[in-house]
Every structure is written in C-alpha cells, then in structure tokens.
Amino acid sequence: MSPWQFFLGHRAEILEATLAHLTLVFIAMTIAIMVAVPLGMFIVQRSALRNIALGFASVFQTIPSLALFGFLIPVPFIGGIGRRTAIVALVLYALLPILRNTYVGLAGIDPAVLQAAEAMGMTDSQILWRVRLPLALPVILAGIRTATVITIGVATIAAAIGAGGLGTFIFRGVAMVSDAVILAGAIPAAILAILADLLLARLERRLRVA
Amino acid sequence: MEMNAKAPPESTILFHDVTYSVNGNAPHAIIDCISLEIHAGETLILLGRSGSGKTTLLKLINRLLMAQKGEVLVQGRSTGEWDPIRLRRGIGYVIQEGGLFPHFTVAQNIGLVPTLEKWEPDRIAQRVNELLTLVGLDPGEFSARHPHQLSGGQRQRVGVARALAADPPILLMDEPFGALDPVTRAELQREFGKLARRLAKTIVFVTHDLREALLLASRIVLLQAGRIVATGKPQEFLKIDHPEVKAFAASLASFSPIEADAVPGYDAVPGASA
Numbered sequence: 001m002s003p004w005q006f007f008l009g010h011r012a013e014i015l016e017a018t019l020a021h022l023t024l025v026f027i028a029m030t031i032a033i034m035v036a037v038p039l040g041m042f043i044v045q046r047s048a049l050r051n052i053a054l055g056f057a058s059v060f061q062t063i064p065s066l067a068l069f070g071f072l073i074p075v076p077f078i079g080g081i082g083r084r085t086a087i088v089a090l091v092l093y094a095l096l097p098i099l100r101n102t103y104v105g106l107a108g109i110d111p112a113v114l115q116a117a118e119a120m121g122m123t124d125s126q127i128l129w130r131v132r133l134p135l136a137l138p139v140i141l142a143g144i145r146t147a148t149v150i151t152i153g154v155a156t157i158a159a160a161i162g163a164g165g166l167g168t169f170i171f172r173g174v175a176m177v178s179d180a181v182i183l184a185g186a187i188p189a190a191i192l193a194i195l196a197d198l199l200l201a202r203l204e205r206r207l208r209v210a
Numbered sequence: 211m212e213m214n215a216k217a218p219p220e221s222t223i224l225f226h227d228v229t230y231s232v233n234g235n236a237p238h239a240i241i242d243c244i245s246l247e248i249h250a251g252e253t254l255i256l257l258g259r260s261g262s263g264k265t266t267l268l269k270l271i272n273r274l275l276m277a278q279k280g281e282v283l284v285q286g287r288s289t290g291e292w293d294p295i296r297l298r299r300g301i302g303y304v305i306q307e308g309g310l311f312p313h314f315t316v317a318q319n320i321g322l323v324p325t326l327e328k329w330e331p332d333r334i335a336q337r338v339n340e341l342l343t344l345v346g347l348d349p350g351e352f353s354a355r356h357p358h359q360l361s362g363g364q365r366q367r368v369g370v371a372r373a374l375a376a377d378p379p380i381l382l383m384d385e386p387f388g389a390l391d392p393v394t395r396a397e398l399q400r401e402f403g404k405l406a407r408r409l410a411k412t413i414v415f416v417t418h419d420l421r422e423a424l425l426l427a428s429r430i431v432l433l434q435a436g437r438i439v440a441t442g443k444p445q446e447f448l449k450i451d452h453p454e455v456k457a458f459a460a461s462l463a464s465f466s467p468i469e470a471d472a473v474p475g476y477d478a479v480p481g482a483s484a
Contacts, residue, residue, distance in 0.1 A: 110309075110312075112305055112306070112307060112309040113309055113310075113311060113312070115305065116303065116308075116309030116310070116311075118274060119272055119301075119303035119382075120298060120299070120303060120322060120323055120326075120372075121294075121295045121297070121298035121323065121326065122295075122322075123295055126326065131311060134313050135312065
C-alpha cells in the first residue's frame with residue numbers, strides 16, 4: 001500500500017489525530033508560557049534564583065523525551081497513563097527556551113532607556129507594561145517559537161504513554177514495519193512544525209521595530 | 211541669562227550638606243558634603259572630569275538617587291517628601307544618546323509625559339507639533355518615524371523636545387551632546403543656547419567640556435572628587451586661581467598649531483567663538 005493510498009483511506013482518522021496533537025501542543029504551550037514568562041520576569045533582577053531556575057529548566061532538556069514520559073508515569077497526581085502526563089512532560093520541555101528568552105529579552109534592554117522611563121515619572125508597572133515587555137517581546141516570542149517547534153515534535157512521543165496524537169500512527173507504523181503508516185503521522189507533524197515556525201516568525205518580525 | 215519674570219520664583223533647587231555614597235559607606239563618598247543653591251531661570255553647568263560626581267548630583271535632584279546625609283530641596287520641598295512620580299513629571303530629563311524609547315514613534319516619545327498626565331489626544335498632538343518645530347524638526351516629516359530612523363543629532367533634538375513636553379519648570383541634562391560628532395554638537399549647542407534663553411527654565415547641565423560650559427552657562431560649578439572646588443560666571447571662571455580650573459583651561463588651549471601643520475590639507479583652526 002502506498003503512503004498516499006493509506007493517507008486517503010484514513011484521512012478522517014489522521015485529521016482527528018492532528019487535531020488531538022494540536023490540542024496537546026496548545027494546552028502544553030499555554031501552561032508553559034503562563035509559567036515561564038512571569039518566572040522569567042521575576043528572575044531578571046535576582047541572580048541566585050535565576051541560576052536555580054535556568055538550571056532546573058535545563059535539566060529537563062537533557063532527559064531523553066521517551067525516558068521523561070516513562071519517569072512521569074509513576075509520579076502521583078501528575079503521572080499515570082494518558083494526556084495529563086504527556087502535557088506535564090511537554091510543559092517541562094517547553095519551559096527552558098521561553099524562560100531563557102524572557103530573561104535575555106528583559107535583561108538586554110538598554111539601561112539608558114529604563115533610566116529615562118524612570119526619570120520621566122513612569123511608575124514601575126507603567127515601565128513594565130509600556131517599556132520593558134514591549135521591548136522584550138520579540139525575544140520572548142522567539143523563545144515561544146523554539147518551544148512550539150520542539151513541543152510539536154516531542155508530542156509525537158506522547159503516544160507511547162497513551163496520549164494520542166500523530167505519534168499514534170508513527171508507533172503503529174513502527175510495529176507494523178510500514179513506512180506508509182509512519183509517514184501518515186510524521187508528515188502532518190512536520191507540516192505542523194513548519195507552519196508554526198513560519199507563522200510565529202512572521203509575528204516576531206512584525207513586532208521587531210529596530 | 212537674565213532672570214525672566216515668567217519663571218516661577220519657587221522653582222529653585224537647594225542642596226544642603228548633601229553626602230552620597232554607594233552602600234552608604236562614607237570614606238568613598240561620591241558626593242561629599244555639598245551645599246549649593248540653584249536659582250530660578252539660571253542655566254547652571256556642573257563641570258568636572260569623569261567620576262567627579264556631577265551625574266550623581268544631577269540624579270539626586272529627581273530622586274533617581276537619595277542622599278544619605280543632608281537634603282535636597284526642590285521648589286522648597288525635600289525630595290524625600292515628594293512623591294517621586296510627581297517630582298519627576300515636573301522635571302525634564304535629557305541624557306546622552308537621548309534614551310528614546312525605540313518602540314515608540316517620535317510623536318509617542320515626545321508625547322509620553324502628557325499621555326501619562328492624561329491630556330486630550332488633540333492637545334498632545336498639537337503640543338508634539340509645537341515642540342518638533344521648536345527643536346527644528348519638521349513635524350510632517352518626523353512625527354511618525356522611529357528613533358532608529360533618525361541621525362544622532364535628530365535623536366538628541368527629540369530628547370530635548372520630550373523633556374519639554376509637559377512644560378516642566380526644571381530641566382536636567384546629562385551630557386546631552388556628548389555622543390555627537392563635533393560639527394553637529396556645535397550646531398546643537400548654539401541652538402540650545404538660544405532656546406534656553408527663550409524658555410527661561412531652571413536648567414542644570416552636566417558636562418566635561420569647558421567650551422560647552424562657557425557657551426551655555428549663566429553659572430559654572432566645578433566639581434572634583436565629589437566637592438565643589440570653584441563657582442563662577444563664565445566670564446570670571448577662567449580667572450579663578452585653582453589647579454582644577456587651570457587644568458580645564460589647559461584643555462581649551464591644548465590644540466597646538468605644530469600638530470595641525472603635520473596634518474596635510476589642514477589650514478585653519480576655527481576659534482572657540484565660531
């Protein structure tokens with residue numbers, strides 16, 4: 001059976017898996033952004049805490065993804081088989097690029113600009129919302145882009161612990177020794193990653209002023 | 211500069227035995243027991259070498275820094291008693307390279323304090339146009355540009371316009387023309403000199419350039435190692451018998467014609483009054 005025939009024959013199933021995949025990525029990214037961006041803002045001025053936070057986030061990047069999914073299964077509350085465990089693992093993977101870029105983006109702002117803002121009588125929250133975040137946003141977004149692409153790829157492995165998504169086809173194809181089935185999962189995943197990358201890169205360019 | 215009737219008499223700054231040191235340890239005081247009265251409407255130049263404390267003294271005025279000993283009075287009130295936000299909105303601040311917000315247009319940069327003060331948009335737009343014209347930039351051409359689309363001199367003009375936006379009685383300037391090429395710097399110095407006389411604001415201006423000080427000052431205060439070592443009007447200043455004044459005076463005369471002869475094609479040395 002050619003990959004194309006398989007694709008046509010299972011298109012409803014593939015579409016469903018793609019949507020499940022996207023949902024997984026979307027939930028994981030939303031949580032990762034909500035954790036990593038505020039944490040990044042918090043550690044900018046605190047060097048001791050910064051080393052701990054960045055070190056902690058880096059550790060997860062070094063664990064092979066399949067192993068991380070495996071490790072999480074026996075963990076109480078967040079572990080087990082299924083989507084919840086997968087989302088936890090994906091969040092842990094996505095943290096570092098967002099956290100690091102939030103820190104780098106905020107720390108890289110010209111101190112003269114911040115001093116001017118303070119000297120003009122802006123309050124701390126005005127400086128944060130009108131100066132620091134807008135100036136750091138392109139860099140933060142670059143981190144979100146990296147994390148999104150990583151998450152789309154790693155999410156294929158989530159199928160190993162029963163979280164569904166496009167990885168289902170890849171694992172089934174490996175078991176069946178069928179390239180057609182593997183490709184039915186791999187190609188949509190690759191397309192998703194490329195589209196996400198292009199889309200976020202475009203947004204990033206629009207936000208970058210200078 | 212003449213005292214102008216429009217300048218409110220209370221817009222003076224008073225340093226009273228002010229000492230400032232990093233971490234509060236007195237042996238390394240950056241500002242060492244300074245007392246100084248700055249009168250309404252004068253252009254006071256704080257002159258000194260790098261590290262003499264002149265920028266620190268400036269930052270004590272708008273409470274970017276707080277003195278450990280003594281107090282700084284602005285319009286009769288100690289800066290410690292002022293709400294820092296209110297204090298700073300009434301004091302214009304210009305720094306080297308402008309410190310413009312790179313993500314704002316020229317109009318947004320200039321209109322920032324009026325925006326924070328919740329002026330009507332029409333009034334802000336009108337004020338921005340007025341100020342751009344005042345600093346010699348065509349509003350139609352420059353309003354919508356971003357700072358990276360401006361030359362160094364244009365950025366500095368926008369910086370001055372931004373500081374003037376809400377018409378503050380006091381203007382602090384920290385080596386505003388320091389990063390400009392010599393030709394542009396001379397242009398801006400001359401124009402700013404005229405502008406300062408017209409605006410009748412209390413201006414405190416930091417520089418290490420004696421030529422600039424002599425051109426713009428109504429009074430020069432020379433700082434050395436956190437202390438005031440000489441004070442005088444420009445025409446009297448060079449006659450003061452103090453080694454640091456002489457060192458600065460020597461920097462004016464340091465251009466030797468013998469060296470100039472060695473530069474091919476170099477014929478005329480323009481005078482300081484050019």
